[in-house]
Amino acid sequence: MKKIIILVVLFLGVNTAFSQNKYEIRTVAFYNLENLFDTENDTLTDDEASPIMAIIENREEVYLQKLNNMAKVISEIGFEDANNSPVILGVAEVENRKVLEDLVHTDFLKDKNYEIIHYDSPDLRGIDVGFLYQPAFFNPISHETFELRLWDENGMRNYTRDQLLVSGYLNGELIHIIVNHWPSRRGGEEVSSAKREKAAYLNTEIIKKIRENDSNAKIIIMGDLNDDPINKSLKEVLKTKGDKNNVVEGDIYNPTEQMFKRGENTLAYRDNINFFDQMMVSSTFLTQNNTYDSYKLYKVKVFNPPYLTTQTGKYKGYPFRSFAGGNFTGGYSDHYPVYMYLIREVDSE
Numbered sequence: 001m002k003k004i005i006i007l008v009v010l011f012l013g014v015n016t017a018f019s020q021n022k023y024e025i026r027t028v029a030f031y032n033l034e035n036l037f038d039t040e041n042d043t044l045t046d047d048e049a050s051p052i053m054a055i056i057e058n059r060e061e062v063y064l065q066k067l068n069n070m071a072k073v074i075s076e077i078g079f080e081d082a083n084n085s086p087v088i089l090g091v092a093e094v095e096n097r098k099v100l101e102d103l104v105h106t107d108f109l110k111d112k113n114y115e116i117i118h119y120d121s122p123d124l125r126g127i128d129v130g131f132l133y134q135p136a137f138f139n140p141i142s143h144e145t146f147e148l149r150l151w152d153e154n155g156m157r158n159y160t161r162d163q164l165l166v167s168g169y170l171n172g173e174l175i176h177i178i179v180n181h182w183p184s185r186r187g188g189e190e191v192s193s194a195k196r197e198k199a200a201y202l203n204t205e206i207i208k209k210i211r212e213n214d215s216n217a218k219i220i221i222m223g224d225l226n227d228d229p230i231n232k233s234l235k236e237v238l239k240t241k242g243d244k245n246n247v248v249e250g251d252i253y254n255p256t257e258q259m260f261k262r263g264e265n266t267l268a269y270r271d272n273i274n275f276f277d278q279m280m281v282s283s284t285f286l287t288q289n290n291t292y293d294s295y296k297l298y299k300v301k302v303f304n305p306p307y308l309t310t311q312t313g314k315y316k317g318y319p320f321r322s323f324a325g326g327n328f329t330g331g332y333s334d335h336y337p338v339y340m341y342l343i344r345e346v347d348s349e
Helices: 014-019 059-076 097-104 188-212 233-236 257-262
Strands: 023-037 087-093 116-120 128-133 138-146 165-169 173-181 218-222 268-269 270-273 277-282 297-304 339-345
Touching: 014 218, 023 059, 023 173, 023 270, 023 277, 059 097, 087 097, 087 173, 087 218, 097 116, 097 128, 097 233, 128 173, 128 270, 138 188, 165 188, 173 188, 188 218, 188 233, 257 297, 277 339
Parallel strands: 023 087, 173 218
Antiparallel strands: 023 339, 087 128, 116 128, 138 165, 165 173, 218 277, 268 270, 297 339
């Protein structure tokens, strides 16, 4: 496999580049919305276990506040440099299409005209992944889900979230996005590790399917993986690379690996930090073999302004979550969102 020549973006800053009309930027993001459930009981799922169903008084007001909190965050992701909210957004921990429709119709987001791609998953609680996009920038041409089939030691089926593949044109360039929410660490990291390794293997099968039609396909993998970038599911199954200099054709580059090693995180649990929310790209987002008007990866970041972090008390420094102890805290999510900037050169004329 040939060594890839890494793209070097030589400009003083994103804003400077735009002022010279040389580059355009698009934000792609992922956000675990922490139990975004509606207030109605779904008799087909165990949604009674969702925190909002434990709220006795003012449940509808809590739901509306939760929606607005999530929408505020989404509206600000990447805005500083791209002057827009994410044109593509993968989400996790949503109950159904209705909550996504309510989300995109909030005052924070309604002018973005987000469209929705959503499938109900077999997860027993009814937790799904979803996909939002701005049709002014992204045009989907196909989407499908892939079922992760798991069984316990007694041969009983463990129902979990599907993996969602969306393919489409980002300003005329075909890209493929896989949205994930891998099995949790319930029962312990080691005991549950095999489930996430199978989830990673399913990702490799999806990638293989994409590349059957286009060996140079541009692929983005995003999601709450319930593993850190250094865990077996990533390093041994997906075989991700955390160093650009080691990336070769066909590899998956995971920039969050170096971020995690530097001490960055997307959540905290029992005084330990984790980087479960990850964004990765195929090597084709790094090469110079594409034309000048082809999107390249510029950087990946965690969106964690101070208001998304608990400032006092026992959980100081943790993400400011929405629900705790059966109550609504007024917070946002127990995960920080992650996002990437894709840039491409534009005709200066």
